[in-house]
Amino acid sequence: MAETAxxxxxxxxxxxxxxxxxxxxxxxxxxxxxxxxxxxxxxxTHVGCDTxxxxxxxxxxxxxxxxxxxxxxxxxxxxxxxxxxxIGSEGSLHPVQEGFWEMxxxxxxxxxxxxxMTSIAFLQSNPNPSEAEIRYAxxxxxxxxxxxxxxxRAVQYAATKMSSAPAD
Ligand code: FES
Ligand code: FES
Numbered sequence: 001m002a003e004t005a006x007x008x009x010x011x012x013x014x015x016x017x018x019x020x021x022x023x024x025x026x027x028x029x030x031x032x033x034x035x036x037x038x039x040x041x042x043x044x045t046h047v048g049c050d051t052x053x054x055x056x057x058x059x060x061x062x063x064x065x066x067x068x069x070x071x072x073x074x075x076x077x078x079x080x081x082x083x084x085x086x087i088g089s090e091g092s093l094h095p096v097q098e099g100f101w102e103m104x105x106x107x108x109x110x111x112x113x114x115x116x117m118t119s120i121a122f123l124q125s126n127p128n129p130s131e132a133e134i135r136y137a138x139x140x141x142x143x144x145x146x147x148x149x150x151x152x153r154a155v156q157y158a159a160t161k162m163s164s165a166p167a168d
Contacts, residue, residue: 008027008028008029009028010025011025011027011074011077012024012025013025013076013078014078015073015076015077015078015080016080016081017036017040017080017086018042018082018083018085018086022040024039024040024073026073028074030073030074031068031069032059032061032066032071032072032073032075032076032081033045033057033068033069035076036059036068036081042083044083044113045057045058045068045084045113046111046114048110048142049069050069051069052067052069053140053142054114055115055141055142056110056111056114056141056142057069058113058118058121059081059082059117060081060117060120061076062079062080063080063121065117065120065122082117083117084113084117087117094116094120095157095158095161095162095165096119096120096123096154096155096158098157100151102154103150103157104150105146105154106145106146107145107146108144108145111141111142111145114141115141115143115151118137118141119134119137119138119154119158122134122137123158123162127159127163128163129159134152134155134156135148135152138151138152138155
């Protein structure tokens with residue numbers, strides 16, 4: 001007897017993304033990156049490999065930088081996600097975004113959202129890093145254009161700017 005294919009059951013999740021709560025039904029196999037891009041339309045988070053190598057898909061999940069191609073959407077249920085769309089705003093860039101702008105830390109820009117999200121999470125844990133520490137922190141993010149030198153300078157720029165900002 002021929003088997004009939006049945007669509008996988010969907011799971012209801014609720015995730016706060018960039019400050020807004022989104023309730024949605026997802027397949028249990030749905031990756032967080034696909035949920036963000038295809039269901040929420042947040043295409044600033046990129047897919048460069050799908051094998052956890054490139055870092056183009058990095059977002060913050062509950063304050064930690066994660067490769068969203070290695071996280072299931074259901075694992076984010078009840079959590080808070082920040083994507084590149086939630087960082088800075090037109091006319092008011094985050095210091096890391098400003099660093100990439102000022103130091104020419106990008107060319108094609110494909111890796112840049114992941115680079116920025118990784119750098120922000122890194123600087124939150126290490127506000128005054130050495131060059132070697134910056135390079136180590138970014139080892140999971142691949143750039144095929146820049147040669148990395150200006151990306152490191154961008155993070156150094158941001159670290160200096162953030163450490164000299166007046167406390168709230
Ligand atoms: S798409 Fe996630 S690490 Fe490359
Ligand atoms: S700027 Fe092109 S991949 Fe990094």
